[in-house]
Amino acid sequence: MLNIIICEDDSYYREKFENIIKAEIVDLKLNLKTDLSTNNPTDVINHIISKIGNSFIYFLDVELKADINGIELAKIIRKYDSRGYIIFVTSHTELSNLTFKYKVQALDYISKFDTNNFKNSISECLLEAYNDYKNNYLEEKGFIEIDLGNRIIKFSYDEILFFETTTVDHKLRLHTKAGHFEFYGKIKDLEVKLPAYFSKTYRSYLVNTNNIKSINKHTNTISMINDETCYASKKFIKGLKKNV
Numbered sequence: 001m002l003n004i005i006i007c008e009d010d011s012y013y014r015e016k017f018e019n020i021i022k023a024e025i026v027d028l029k030l031n032l033k034t035d036l037s038t039n040n041p042t043d044v045i046n047h048i049i050s051k052i053g054n055s056f057i058y059f060l061d062v063e064l065k066a067d068i069n070g071i072e073l074a075k076i077i078r079k080y081d082s083r084g085y086i087i088f089v090t091s092h093t094e095l096s097n098l099t100f101k102y103k104v105q106a107l108d109y110i111s112k113f114d115t116n117n118f119k120n121s122i123s124e125c126l127l128e129a130y131n132d133y134k135n136n137y138l139e140e141k142g143f144i145e146i147d148l149g150n151r152i153i154k155f156s157y158d159e160i161l162f163f164e165t166t167t168v169d170h171k172l173r174l175h176t177k178a179g180h181f182e183f184y185g186k187i188k189d190l191e192v193k194l195p196a197y198f199s200k201t202y203r204s205y206l207v208n209t210n211n212i213k214s215i216n217k218h219t220n221t222i223s224m225i226n227d228e229t230c231y232a233s234k235k236f237i238k239g240l241k242k243n244v
Contacts, residue, residue, distance in 0.1 A: 002130065003032060003035035004056060005035055005037075005047065007059070007073065013089070020122050032057070048077060048081055057126065057130075058086045061088075071088070078105070089111075090111065091113055146174060161208055162201075164230060172187065204231070213225045220234060
């Protein structure tokens with residue numbers, strides 16, 4: 001899951017970032033939250049080390065009053081989060097050339113004094129980073145995010161067995177190797193998001209064919225690798241190149 005980290009030593013601007021980001025997440029309907037907001041770059045380093053494997057959107061003050069500045073912090077971040085989205089915020093735009101020197105691959109450079117575009121720049125960065133992560137990174141890594149209502153969980157394709165509809169309108173049940181989870185959604189929407197080996201075996205089921213253990217042609221049922229079963233149409237069974 002992609003979250004946000006703010007590192008700004010000016011409390012006025014740090015609070016301003018927090019408020020703008022919170023409002024934009026709601027307005028843009030983004031599945032994001034601020035994971036850390038601090039004036040201390042060491043807090044950032046410790047946080048990302050504790051969450052190795054996660055990526056973040058970073059809003060970093062360039063002129064941090066600390067042992068390392070924002071650009072040096074970004075260079076350290078890149079050691080642990082090579083795919084993170086770094087946005088520098090500064091009152092000295094002439095320092096932007098340093099990002100090329102340190103090779104930190106910044107997404108943007110926002111001026112604190114550009115009051116007319118400040119909010120819009122933050123919004124655009126959030127949206128660009130979120131869409132890039134959603135459209136490229138999750139698919140590349142083989143994960144899908146499911147909103148369970150009280151929490152959002154990232155499931156790997158490999159752990160998913162199948163999805164099925166329930167008796168409640170638009171409510172689905174996800175079967176995984178670890179257990180069952182219910183959430184609101186539509187089978188047809190999942191078909192678009194998931195790889196081709198997730199197949200609609202019956203009108204109420206979307207199955208990960210990589211996790212099929214066996215097929216019973218007499219009862220039109222599929223057994224998964226954990227011995228759970230679901231139904232399949234005769235047409236699907238006939239076309240599936242698997243041995244019973």
